[in-house]
Amino acid sequence: MALHEKEKRRRGGLTRTQFFLIAFICSFAYYVFPGYLFQVLTSFSWICWIFPKSILAQQLGSGLYGLGIGAIGLDWSTVSSYIGSPLVSPWFATANIAAGYFIFMFILTPIFYWLNIYKAKTFPIFSRNLFKSNGQTYNIPAIIDSNFHIDMVAYEKEGPLYLSVSYVITNGAGFASLAALIVHVALFHGRELREQSRSSFQEKTIDIHTKLMRRYKQVPEWWFLVILLPSIAASLFACQKFNDQLQLPWWGLLLACAIGFFFTLPMGIITAITNQAPPLTTITQYIIGYIYPGYPVANMLFRVYGSISTVQAITFLHDFKLGHYMKIPPRTMFMAQMFGTLIATIVYLGTAWWLMETIPDLCEDPSSIWTCPTDTVFYNGSVIWGLIGPQRIFGDLGTYSAINWFFLIGAIAPVPVWLASKVFPKQDWIRLVNMPVLIATMAAMPPATAVNMSTWIIVGFLSGFVVYRYKPDWWRRHNYVLSGALDAGLAFMAVLLYFGLGLEGVGLHWWGNELDGCPLASCPTAKGVVVEGCPVHH
Incomplete structure (x- = not known):
């Protein structure tokens, strides 16, 4: 392995240590945006922006409080927070997770909800x-x-x-x-x-x-x-x-x-x-x-x-x-x-x-x-x-x-x-x-949430199929290193942001920091149910 590292360096390539440092710095610098400056990147639910007054559209499109159709997170913490890094999961396992997610989230959940099984419309869909x-x-x-x-x-x-x-x-x-x-x-x-x-x-x-x-x-x-x-x-x-x-x-x-x-x-x-x-x-x-x-x-x-x-x-x-x-x-x-x-x-x-x-x-x-x-x-x-x-x-x-x-x-x-x-x-x-x-x-x-799962699946498919298929040798060499660098960079910047700004209460209040932007996604759709901030259906 050591000889191989030297050979790659002579040919102008990067060692895995150098690659780790570059990926770490990029992850560290990028997390300033979803972690502080532009937090909507955590859950980019664009359907809610198109239909700001539609409960149905926001239930479908919200990445945090709905089914997350079309929602995506441009934030590594969104991807890896709950079921680990998709980069280290074999492609067939990612395919199983994607199939299960589609069945439960896009078939069973809507059927239960819109047929009002267990009074589902009285409560948020997610x-x-x-x-x-x-x-x-x-x-x-x-x-x-x-x-x-x-x-x-x-x-x-x-x-x-x-x-x-x-x-x-x-x-x-x-x-x-x-x-x-x-x-x-x-x-x-x-x-x-x-x-x-x-x-x-x-x-x-x-x-x-x-x-x-x-x-x-x-x-x-x-x-x-x-x-x-x-x-x-x-x-x-x-x-x-x-x-x-x-x-x-x-x-x-x-x-x-x-x-x-x-x-x-x-x-x-x-x-x-x-x-x-x-x-x-x-x-x-x-x-x-x-x-x-x-x-x-x-x-x-x-x-x-x-x-x-x-x-x-x-x-x-x-x-x-x-x-x-x-x-x-x-x-x-x-x-x-x-x-x-x-x-x-x-x-x-x-x-x-x-x-x-x-x-x-x-x-x-x-x-x-x-x-x-x-x-x-x-x-x-x-x-x-x-x-x-x-x-x-x-x-x-x-x-x-x-x-x-x-x-x-x-x-x-x-x-x-x-x-x-x-x-x-x-x-x-x-x-x-x-x-x-x-x-x-x-x-x-x-x-x-839906955006965590959908983004995890997308990244898993890209890493396990597209990149691995066309760059297999490079991917085998750098896959785990990249995953660790992304985790480390995010963690260090998150700690720095909290101790440097969070403890002092320094924050930015603008639309880019309004997470999800789907306030109606949690509203009930049953008739006569009164919930603060939600329209009442008659």
Whole structure:
């Protein structure tokens, strides 16, 4: 590799380090525009500008509050904020995501909305908020008692909780994707799993990378146990000692760990193949919500231990796989991961504490840049699944009980693909149809919006098809470098803008900084529904 770098330099080409610096500087300089000077570049919804008084047009064209038809974001943060960089996703996975997005966003969502299924027209077509039956925002604090439990008297007075049609479909997709994950892995990778399991127990050397890594001392299993067992013990102690605050009983913690352990293998397989995987958030919240309803904090903790632990495990494996191919000693990689985790935890906790102390109305002021979409969805999830409970929303006492059929749909979906791959074995493209990834497209929405998904798909297709096809050697050499440079440049400029201008309240107030420019996209279209800032239909 080093000789190749020198050869490229002699021919007048750029080394990857030089390319990284150039891309980093360009990303750093460009983010001044979408990050401060011309923020409408984050979601360029041109249809809303053509039809400024049409609710329908703005519902169709809004990239942040609608279906996002024609909307595009000329901002790397719009592209990579929620499902990662499209540059590192294989093209077939991008195609699966695009197909799933088209089906759910442009077919199912409009059908549900314009047929007024579940009173969909009473609420915005796309929203992460929670609503009452009259279209007003649900008053969540009113149904929480002093111990963070549900106040049933207040809940009966407030009435049942409703979701926007996109939020309903997102939950349905979450149900289906988990069922599809299990069935897909069993059908397509069951034999491979058995063979790999046998070979691992027999300690057979599989490839050249494994042979080369034999030179280094492996990480002994007791190192992992030293991390795992005290962590579980400390978590159990915290749950028991501070049960009034945390609400999660000891058996809930162990059940969450068991769920994470069970799903790590199938999720790891899908992630290794597609760089995408359906999240476990829905199923973990669903399980504890049924078993232990009325406890929102317990629901959040169960979600963290059951789903985030799996994500962290796969990230850990990803780093080890990178070290495997880069020939980094496993023990060195292990220590780097441990120290990195420790440092990141301290920095995250300190940053969160500082933000809560210094920014008034954090995540609550819609006019502020600190709208916290991910945290809002996390909080709303604890209300849906924990405080009120799935039985009162998706169960026999709820409005959306029919959404449970998505479990069956997800379980059936991989079967026709598997059968087609057996009937037509020479058609290799059939095996590239990955139902867990296709169905899980909506899992990130919300907090991801239409413009996030559509722009991600566009960039993914351009990078994976056009550029790779016509410049394959250059693209293989610079693809990951470009992705990292874009991320780094954006991050540094975002921090600089906030500390240099944001803390002082220095902002530009003009039409170019009015995000989306689609004020009517969130308006209901049902007759007689009164929402501030929206016309009333008669």
